[in-house]
Amino acid sequence: MRLLPPSEFSLRLLGSPFSEEMPQSEIVSNGQPTGKIVNGAVLETAIRWNDLVLAFVTDNITNQEAMHIYLFDAGYQVIDSAWLGSIYASGVFSLVDVCPPNAIRFRFLGDMDWTLELLSRDTFALPYVFEPCGVSRPFGFHRRFRIRAKRRQYDRR
Amino acid sequence: MADPISIKDCEDKKLFDQSIKALETQLANVGAHVTIDSGTRLAYAREIKLMARKLEADALAGKISWGDAAKQAQETRNLIMEIFRRQSTSVGRAMAQKFKVSGYSLNELVARHTSLHYGKEAMFKNLTSGKKDKVYASIIKSAGKSNQKISAALSRLSYIGRSLIVISLGISAYNIATSTNKLSTTRAELLATGAGIGGGIAGGAMAGLVCGPAAPVCVTMGAFVGGALASFGIGFF
Numbered sequence: 001m002r003l004l005p006p007s008e009f010s011l012r013l014l015g016s017p018f019s020e021e022m023p024q025s026e027i028v029s030n031g032q033p034t035g036k037i038v039n040g041a042v043l044e045t046a047i048r049w050n051d052l053v054l055a056f057v058t059d060n061i062t063n064q065e066a067m068h069i070y071l072f073d074a075g076y077q078v079i080d081s082a083w084l085g086s087i088y089a090s091g092v093f094s095l096v097d098v099c100p101p102n103a104i105r106f107r108f109l110g111d112m113d114w115t116l117e118l119l120s121r122d123t124f125a126l127p128y129v130f131e132p133c134g135v136s137r138p139f140g141f142h143r144r145f146r147i148r149a150k151r152r153q154y155d156r157r
Numbered sequence: 158m159a160d161p162i163s164i165k166d167c168e169d170k171k172l173f174d175q176s177i178k179a180l181e182t183q184l185a186n187v188g189a190h191v192t193i194d195s196g197t198r199l200a201y202a203r204e205i206k207l208m209a210r211k212l213e214a215d216a217l218a219g220k221i222s223w224g225d226a227a228k229q230a231q232e233t234r235n236l237i238m239e240i241f242r243r244q245s246t247s248v249g250r251a252m253a254q255k256f257k258v259s260g261y262s263l264n265e266l267v268a269r270h271t272s273l274h275y276g277k278e279a280m281f282k283n284l285t286s287g288k289k290d291k292v293y294a295s296i297i298k299s300a301g302k303s304n305q306k307i308s309a310a311l312s313r314l315s316y317i318g319r320s321l322i323v324i325s326l327g328i329s330a331y332n333i334a335t336s337t338n339k340l341s342t343t344r345a346e347l348l349a350t351g352a353g354i355g356g357g358i359a360g361g362a363m364a365g366l367v368c369g370p371a372a373p374v375c376v377t378m379g380a381f382v383g384g385a386l387a388s389f390g391i392g393f394f
Contacts, residue, residue, distance in 0.1 A: 062300060
């Protein structure tokens with residue numbers, strides 16, 4: 001499990017950054033365009049996990065920032081995804097920690113610590129239930145990662 | 158002499174009717190909350206867009222520099238957010254406070270937009286003044302953009318809220334139309350619906366005082382209970 005540098009994995013914005021349309025980007029792997037298109041404009045961070053790549057991508061919309069999380073297979077097909085956003089808040093991404101073997105802690109929406117747990121195989125999950133507030137997932141009964149949110153703990157000393 | 162059982166039956170029926178009425182008015186209560194909050198958020202997005210367009214026009218006309226316009230876009234956004242937050246219901250405010258207002262600082266925005274336009278390796282301080290202006294213009298443009306997925310969710314919520322109010326009004330209209338004493342029923346319907354909405358708003362505000370502002374579950378419960386109690390209580394007058 002390691003962070004991928006831009007030279008290995010990056011996004012190339014399609015269209016103008018000044019466009020009013022929702023942004024889309026092409027995946028660039030080792031400097032080579034792959035032809036694979038995803039929603040979003042800014043690659044916040046990318047992490048390699050076994051032969052998979054996990055990418056956190058924001059839309060670059062300052063006042064209503066939302067985030068797409070994609071898990072790609074070796075051919076950059078999306079095998080699971082999630083969308084984080086809220087009508088009440090704009091997100092700001094920061095990576096807190098990469099916790100081997102399979103967890104990533106980050107901050108995005110609100111005063112919460114978010115944890116993404118990668119799953120080594122398709123795991124049954126009920127759609128729309130047990131997802132934290134602000135997380136939206138495509139309809140399906142299988143997941144390759146789970147997201148949890150916990151109110152941030154402050155040191156009271 | 159009246160049969161005591163039938164008097165009790167009559168009282169029970171009245172209690173049952175009032176309970177059902179209190180539940181019916183919750184449609185209007187929920188509808189009003191959802192309509193107010195989604196409307197407020199949509200108005201916030203519109204206002205932000207207008208602000209960004211005005212700053213862009215001012216910078217293009219040379220009235221202010223692009224750098225100042227970007228700084229103002231950042232500062233004005235917080236002001237607009239605060240104004241619209243005050244116009245939200247207590248439930249909407251509790252949700253907003255749970256998530257907290259967060260946003261990138263101007264420096265962070267400058268770094269993000271520099272890298273978006275000129276690559277990850279680019280440093281803002283090394284850019285020419287023309288390129289710097291382009292970065293500032295990009296920040297202003299981005300400040301005025303709406304996230305279409307969030308806008309769609311808000312529009313759906315607004316539609317749901319208005320639909321709930323229409324359903325509630327429809328039930329009231331049906332009750333009035335099928336009543337033998339239309340004047341009395343109209344008065345009762347108006348009072349119950351008004352009390353349901355007013356009680357909901359007051360209940361939410363009181364729950365906010367008890368549980369703290371950033372407790373959306375508690376505030377929502379307060380709004381629901383407040384609306385039901387007010388509607389139930391008004392039935393005795």
